[in-house]
Amino acid sequence: MRTTTRVAVIGGGVVGCSVLYHLTKLGWSDVMLIERSELTSGSTWHAAGGFHTLNGDTNMAALQGYTIKLYEELEEITGMSCGLHHVGGVTLADNQERFDMLLAERAKHRYMGLETEIVGPEEIKKIAPVTNTDGILGALYDPLDGHLDPSGTTHAYAKAARMGGASIETHCKVEETNQRPDGTWDVVTDKGTIHAEHIVNAAGLWAREVGAMAGIYLPLHPMEHQYIVTDDIADIKAMPAEHPHVMDPAGESYLRQEGRGLCIGFYEQPCRPWAVDGTPWDFGHELLPNDYDKIEDSIAFAYKRFPVLETAGIKSVIHGPFTFAPDGNPLVGPVPGLRNYWSACGVMAGFSQGGGVGLMLAQWMIEGETERNTFAMDIARFGQGVITPGYTLPKVIENYQKRFSVAYPNEELPAARPFRTTPMYDIFSNMGAVWGQQYGLEVANYFARTEGEPTYETPSFRRSDAFEATAREVKAVRSSVGINEVQNFGKYNVTGPNARAWLDRIMAGRIPKAGRLSLTPMLSPKGRLIGDFTVSCLGEEEFQLTASYGSQAFHTRWFGQNMQDGVAYENISDRRTGFQIAGPKARDILAACTRTDISDMKFMDVRRMCVGMADCIVQRVSYTGDLGFEIYCDAIAQRQLWNTLWAAGEPHGMTPFGMRTMMSLRLDKFFGSWMSEFSPDYTAAETGMDRFISFKKNVEFIGRAAAEAERATPPVRQLCAFEVDAVDADVVAYEPIWIDGTVQGFCTSGGYSHYAGKSIAQALIPRKLARNELEVEIEILGKMCKARLITEPLFDADGARMRG
Numbered sequence: 001m002r003t004t005t006r007v008a009v010i011g012g013g014v015v016g017c018s019v020l021y022h023l024t025k026l027g028w029s030d031v032m033l034i035e036r037s038e039l040t041s042g043s044t045w046h047a048a049g050g051f052h053t054l055n056g057d058t059n060m061a062a063l064q065g066y067t068i069k070l071y072e073e074l075e076e077i078t079g080m081s082c083g084l085h086h087v088g089g090v091t092l093a094d095n096q097e098r099f100d101m102l103l104a105e106r107a108k109h110r111y112m113g114l115e116t117e118i119v120g121p122e123e124i125k126k127i128a129p130v131t132n133t134d135g136i137l138g139a140l141y142d143p144l145d146g147h148l149d150p151s152g153t154t155h156a157y158a159k160a161a162r163m164g165g166a167s168i169e170t171h172c173k174v175e176e177t178n179q180r181p182d183g184t185w186d187v188v189t190d191k192g193t194i195h196a197e198h199i200v201n202a203a204g205l206w207a208r209e210v211g212a213m214a215g216i217y218l219p220l221h222p223m224e225h226q227y228i229v230t231d232d233i234a235d236i237k238a239m240p241a242e243h244p245h246v247m248d249p250a251g252e253s254y255l256r257q258e259g260r261g262l263c264i265g266f267y268e269q270p271c272r273p274w275a276v277d278g279t280p281w282d283f284g285h286e287l288l289p290n291d292y293d294k295i296e297d298s299i300a301f302a303y304k305r306f307p308v309l310e311t312a313g314i315k316s317v318i319h320g321p322f323t324f325a326p327d328g329n330p331l332v333g334p335v336p337g338l339r340n341y342w343s344a345c346g347v348m349a350g351f352s353q354g355g356g357v358g359l360m361l362a363q364w365m366i367e368g369e370t371e372r373n374t375f376a377m378d379i380a381r382f383g384q385g386v387i388t389p390g391y392t393l394p395k396v397i398e399n400y401q402k403r404f405s406v407a408y409p410n411e412e413l414p415a416a417r418p419f420r421t422t423p424m425y426d427i428f429s430n431m432g433a434v435w436g437q438q439y440g441l442e443v444a445n446y447f448a449r450t451e452g453e454p455t456y457e458t459p460s461f462r463r464s465d466a467f468e469a470t471a472r473e474v475k476a477v478r479s480s481v482g483i484n485e486v487q488n489f490g491k492y493n494v495t496g497p498n499a500r501a502w503l504d505r506i507m508a509g510r511i512p513k514a515g516r517l518s519l520t521p522m523l524s525p526k527g528r529l530i531g532d533f534t535v536s537c538l539g540e541e542e543f544q545l546t547a548s549y550g551s552q553a554f555h556t557r558w559f560g561q562n563m564q565d566g567v568a569y570e571n572i573s574d575r576r577t578g579f580q581i582a583g584p585k586a587r588d589i590l591a592a593c594t595r596t597d598i599s600d601m602k603f604m605d606v607r608r609m610c611v612g613m614a615d616c617i618v619q620r621v622s623y624t625g626d627l628g629f630e631i632y633c634d635a636i637a638q639r640q641l642w643n644t645l646w647a648a649g650e651p652h653g654m655t656p657f658g659m660r661t662m663m664s665l666r667l668d669k670f671f672g673s674w675m676s677e678f679s680p681d682y683t684a685a686e687t688g689m690d691r692f693i694s695f696k697k698n699v700e701f702i703g704r705a706a707a708e709a710e711r712a713t714p715p716v717r718q719l720c721a722f723e724v725d726a727v728d729a730d731v732v733a734y735e736p737i738w739i740d741g742t743v744q745g746f747c748t749s750g751g752y753s754h755y756a757g758k759s760i761a762q763a764l765i766p767r768k769l770a771r772n773e774l775e776v777e778i779e780i781l782g783k784m785c786k787a788r789l790i791t792e793p794l795f796d797a798d799g800a801r802m803r804g
C-alpha cells in the first residue's frame with residue numbers, strides 16, 4: 001500500500017470513484033481511494049440506477065445534465081459498459097400547480113440547452129403506454145432520462161481513474177484522520193497510515209462517522225428507501241422498444257422497465273430514518289427487511305396509475321438506506337474552518353449527480369474555484385456550528401416526504417421551526433408576522449395586520465396572499481416610515497493594523513475613510529462575484545462588514561483562506577442585530593431617539609451613537625432605496641432599541657415590514673440581490689457591479705486582472721431591467737427572454753413593484769441588444785408576456801430622496 005498521496009479519497013461508492021476520476025482528468029495523478037470493503041459497498045450497489053436532469057436549482061440541473069452525458073465518455077475511455085438505457089422519461093402533472101412547475105422547468109431548460117418538452121395526455125399514452133392518464137393534465141418529457149448499471153458504472157469510473165494514475169486500496173478501513181500542524185493529514189487505516197495533503201470524505205452512509213474522526217459534524221442523515229421489481233409482464237414483453245421512465249409525483253413513485261417487467265420505487269409519507277445514532281461499521285452488502293406496510297398506500301395508488309402492476313408478480317424487493325442533507329442537495333466543497341478537508345457526501349442521487357459532484361470538487365481542489373456557482377451544493381450553505389443533528393433529522397424526513405412535491409418559489413417549509421430566533425420573535429409574532437427561514441433563522445416575510453388577513457402564505461407560482469400586506473407595507477415606507485430587523489445580514493468585525501490593507505486586497509472596491517461606508521464587490525481570482533459587501537470604517541483599525549446572512553460560512557471560509565498577519569476578523573452576525581428604518585420620516589424618527597445631532601449625517605455616513613439606551617452603530621443607507629438608516633446594536637439591547645424606535649415612530653405611522661416588501665422596494669431601483677443578480681455565475685461587468693470597483697487604487701486586489709480584462713473587452717451579457725405585461729404571475733428567476741423568436745437571455749429575478757404598480761424583471765441579455773424600450777417576450781409559466789427594457793428607476797430616479 002502507498003503511504004503518501006496528494007489526495008486520499010475515503011469511500012469507494014459512485015461518488016468517491018467519480019471524484020477520483022475527475023482529479024486525474026484535471027491533472028492530479030498522485031491520488032488514491034481507500035475503501036473499507038469492495039467498491040460499491042454502501043448505498044451504491046443496491047441503487048435503482050435511474051438518472052434525470054430535473055432539479056429545482058438550475059446549476060444542479062446543469063450538472064445532472066453533465067453527469068448523464070459523461071457516461072458515454074466513460075464507456076469510450078475504459079471500454080467498459082455502464083449498462084446505459086437512454087429510454088427517456090415523463091414527469092406527470094395531475095393538477096394545475098404541478099403543471100405550472102413543469103412549465104416553469106421547461107422554460108428554464110430552453111436556455112440551458114436541455115431539450116425537454118411538454119406533452120399532453122394523448123402523447124403520454126403513446127410514449128408510456130402503461131400509464132393511466134385519467135386526470136393527467138400533461139407531462140414534461142426528457143429524452144435524457146434513463147438508467148444504468150450502478151456497479152458497472154462505479155467500476156468504470158474506477159478504471160478510468162486508474163488509467164489516469166490513481167490507485168485504489170480496497171479492504172482498507174480508515175479509522176482515524178489526524179491533522180498535522182502543517183495542515184496535511186495522517187489517514188490511519190487498519191493496514192497502516194497514509195500521509196495525505198488533502199482528504200476527501202466520500203464515505204456515503206458512513207460520512208457522519210468519518211467526519212467525526214476530524215471533529216466535524218456533517219448535516220446529513222440516512223433514510224430507508226424501497227423499490228420493487230416485478231416478474232415479466234405480457235404488455236411489456238410485447239412492446240417494440242423499452243418502456244421509458246414515468247415519474248408520478250401524485251403517487252410519489254418512479255417507474256421504469258427492468259428486464260421484461262417493471263421496477264417501481266416510492267418516496268412514501270410514512271418514511272423512516274435509518275441508523276439515527278450512527279451507521280454500524282458491520283453494515284455491508286446487505287439489505288433491510290422488506291416492509292410492505294410502509295408503502296401500502298403508495299402501492300394502492302400505483303395500481304390505479306399503472307393498472308398492469310395489479311396482476312404482476314413480485315420478483316424482488318430492494319430496501320436499503322441512503323443519505324440526504326436537509327435540503328436534499330449534496331454537501332460538497334472545502335469544509336469551513338478545516339484546512340485541506342473536502343466533503344463529497346450527502347449525495348442522494350449519485351447516478352444523476354455523481355459526475356457533476358466529481359467535476360466541481362476536482363475543479364475546486366485543483367483550480368481554486370469552480371466554473372459555475374455551486375452554492376446549492378456547497379457544504380458552506382449550512383454554516384459552521386449552526387446546524388445540529390436535532391435540526392437535520394426532521395429536515396431530512398421532510399425532504400424525503402417532499403421529494404415529489406411541487407417546489408414553490410414562495411414556499412416556507414415547516415419542519416424544525418422555529419429554530420433560531422431574535423429577541424423580536426414574540427413581539428413581531430404578536431404584530432402578525434408571517435415568518436420565513438434563512439440559514440435556520442426566523443425572518444419576517446410580511447405582517448398580517450388587518451382583520452381576516454391570511455397568517456399563512458399559501459405556496460404558489462402566482463401572486464400570493466401576501467400581496468395585499470406587501471402593498472400596504474410598501475405604501476407605508478414610501479409615504480411615511482417602515483421598520484424591519486437587520487438580523488438577516490451577515491456581519492463581521494475586521495480589526496488590526498493591517499485591516500485596511502487586507503480589505504483593500506480582498507475587496508475590489510474602495511475602502512472608505514473613517515466615518516464613511518462603501519459598497520464593494522468581492523471577486524474570485526477569475527473575476528466572478530463572490531460577495532457584495534457594505535464596508536463601514538469605524539476607525540482606522542476597525543471595520544464593520546455586512547453581506548448576505550446565508551453566506552456567512554461561504555464568506556468566512558474565503559476570509560480564512562486569504563488571511564494575513566496584523567488583521568483579525570470575527571463573525572458577529574448573531575451578536576449584532578438591530579433595525580433599519582426607511583421612508584421620508586426616517587430621519588425625524590431617528591432624531592427623536594438620540595441626543596446626537598444627525599442633521600448633517602450624509603448618505604453613506606456611519607457613526608456610533610446612543611439610540612434610546614442602546615449603544616449603536618448607525619449607517620445612513622438603505623436597501624429600500626429610500627431615505628433610511630441601519631441601526632445596529634448588541635442583540636441583548638435589541639428589545640430596548642425597538643421600544644425606543646416604536647414609541648417614536650408609531651404616532652407617525654411607522655409600520656413593520658418584511659422581506660416581501662424589501663424585495664419589492666429594491667426592484668423600484670433595480671437593485672440586484674445576492675445569489676440572484678450577484679452570484680459566482682456572473683462577473684462584475686455583466687451585472688453592473690463594476691461601477692463599484694476601484695481601478696484607481698494601487699493594490700493588486702483579488703480578481704483585478706480579470707476585472708481589467710473585462711474593462712478592456714466588455715462581456716457579451718448585460719444585466720437589464722424590464723417592465724413586464726404580467727397578469728397574475730411575476731418573474732421569479734431563470735425565465736427565458738425571447739427576442740425576435742429566439743431565446744437570447746434569461747431572468748435573474750423579478751417581482752411586483754407595488755410602488756409603481758408594475759411587474760418588473762431583471763435579466764441578462766446580449767449587450768449588443770440592450771437599449772431603452774427594447775421589446776422582448778418573457779415566458780412565464782408557459783405564457784409569453786410582452787416586456788420592455790427600462791433604464792430609469794421607478795422611484796427616486798435622481799436619488800434626491802435617498803441622498804437628500
Ligand SMILES: Cc1cc2nc3c(=O)[nH]c(=O)nc-3n(C[C@H](O)[C@H](O)[C@H](O)COP(=O)(O)OP(=O)(O)OC[C@H]3O[C@@H](n4cnc5c(N)ncnc54)[C@H](O)[C@@H]3O)c2cc1C
Binds near residue numbers: 344
Ligand atoms: C433503494 C435505493 C435506490 C436508489 N436508487 C437510485 C437511483 O435510481 N438513482 C440514483 O441516482 N440514486 C439512487 N439511490 C441513491 C444512491 O444509491 C446514492 O446516491 C449513491 O449510492 C451514493 O453514493 P456514495 O458514493 O455517496 O455513497 P456510498 O455508496 O454509501 O459509498 C460510500 C463508501 O464509503 C466506504 N467507506 C465508508 N467509511 C469508510 C471508511 N472509514 N474507510 C474506508 N471506506 C469507507 C463504504 O464502504 C462505501 O463503499 C438509491 C438508493 C437506494 C437506497
